Amino acid sequence: xxxxxxxxxxxxxVLPKPVLLRAQAEMLDWHGSGMSVMEMSHRGKExxxxxxxxxxxxxxxxxxxxxxxxxxxxxxxxxxNAMIPLNLLAGKGADYAITGTWSQRSVxxxxxxxxxxxxxxxxxxxxxxxxxLDSWTLNRDAAYLHVCTNETICGVEFLDMPDTHGVPIVAxxxxxxxxxxxxxxxxxxxxxGAQKNIGPAGLCIVIVREDLLERASKLTPAVFHxxxxxxxxxxxxxxxxxxxxxxGLVFEWLMAQGGVAAIEQHNIAKSRLLxxxxxxxxxxxxxxxxxxxxxxxxxxxLQDESLNDxxxxxxxxxxLLQLKGHRLVGGMRASIYNAxxxxxxxxxxxxxxxxEKSHSx
Numbered sequence: 001x002x003x004x005x006x007x008x009x010x011x012x013x014v015l016p017k018p019v020l021l022r023a024q025a026e027m028l029d030w031h032g033s034g035m036s037v038m039e040m041s042h043r044g045k046e047x048x049x050x051x052x053x054x055x056x057x058x059x060x061x062x063x064x065x066x067x068x069x070x071x072x073x074x075x076x077x078x079x080x081n082a083m084i085p086l087n088l089l090a091g092k093g094a095d096y097a098i099t100g101t102w103s104q105r106s107v108x109x110x111x112x113x114x115x116x117x118x119x120x121x122x123x124x125x126x127x128x129x130x131x132x133l134d135s136w137t138l139n140r141d142a143a144y145l146h147v148c149t150n151e152t153i154c155g156v157e158f159l160d161m162p163d164t165h166g167v168p169i170v171a172x173x174x175x176x177x178x179x180x181x182x183x184x185x186x187x188x189x190x191x192x193g194a195q196k197n198i199g200p201a202g203l204c205i206v207i208v209r210e211d212l213l214e215r216a217s218k219l220t221p222a223v224f225h226x227x228x229x230x231x232x233x234x235x236x237x238x239x240x241x242x243x244x245x246x247x248g249l250v251f252e253w254l255m256a257q258g259g260v261a262a263i264e265q266h267n268i269a270k271s272r273l274l275x276x277x278x279x280x281x282x283x284x285x286x287x288x289x290x291x292x293x294x295x296x297x298x299x300x301x302l303q304d305e306s307l308n309d310x311x312x313x314x315x316x317x318x319x320l321l322q323l324k325g326h327r328l329v330g331g332m333r334a335s336i337y338n339a340x341x342x343x344x345x346x347x348x349x350x351x352x353x354x355x356e357k358s359h360s361x
């Protein structure tokens with residue numbers, strides 16, 4: 001019998017058990033086809049039906065307007081750091097908000113492609129809050145404003161946006177997509193690596209407004225040219241078929257939970273449980289401003305960091321896995337994506353209380 005573990009990895013991350021069980025059952029024979037999804041032609045009727053349903057379900061879950069294209073691409077969200085300026089700059093400059101490590105990386109990756117302007121940064125404050133929106137130095141002539149709305153490493157989350165006066169907003173939502181309702185029409189582009197809330201690593205979903213498909217540089221490779229991919233149903237080359245299949249199963253699972261609004265309530269309960277305990281004691285702390293705390297990625301530190309190794313060893317002994325913080329910031333981090341059950345968070349809190357009691361002076 002498989003042991004029960006609670007996997008707090010930031011990504012690749014935990015998947016819903018019903019999804020894994022269904023994938024297991026369909027591994028050798030998908031719906032009587034005699035083939036595994038991994039063996040299917042991506043242009044065959046079987047896989048085309050998988051792709052069509054995955055897109056339709058995602059559109060339903062996110063209420064994606066008809067004037068937006070949904071692309072299933074390869075390379076993860078990091079590849080989009082280059083593809084965004086290639087598809088959108090069109091000889092203009094672009095505005096970038098730095099609110100954590102990943103948005104900082106986006107700036108660095110985009111700079112070789114044009115005039116990249118940082119309009120706000122919280123780096124001096126160690127990425128612990130989102131700067132006030134009215135302090136952002138936006139440019140009305142910008143091709144777009146790029147934001148990362150949930151910073152996985154630092155645990156900062158936000159969805160309020162400044163008034164860009166019509167400049168399209170491009171949002172990296174990799175680590176909280178589908179965890180809470182989002183007004184897609186507020187954005188020109190939403191993109192997300194799949195390995196946190198959607199499925200396996202390697203797949204990236206891009207949701208792009210149709211009118212933005214005409215801006216691409218002639219240097220844009222066909223495989224990452226959004227318009228070309230949209231015209232070819234994300235099949236300018238062989239897409240990540242198995243990743244799309246698993247994503248489709250996750251979408252079905254989410255719909256069975258009641259959709260995004262219902263899963264949001266589940267996520268609120270989980271994050272509140274952990275934050276409330278952290279805030280109740282001096283033994284642990286979370287440095288992020290309360291208004292900007294992520295529901296998905298919760299970093300925390302022990303007051304006495306000489307106890308870190310003992311904490312992690314004890315956690316692993318209780319099957320609480322992948323709690324070590326990112327190498328850039330240290331400490332601990334609990335990633336509690338949609339598929340993490342409330343019982344997992346409660347088990348973590350119980351262990352934290354136990355550890356505090358046994359190591360307090």
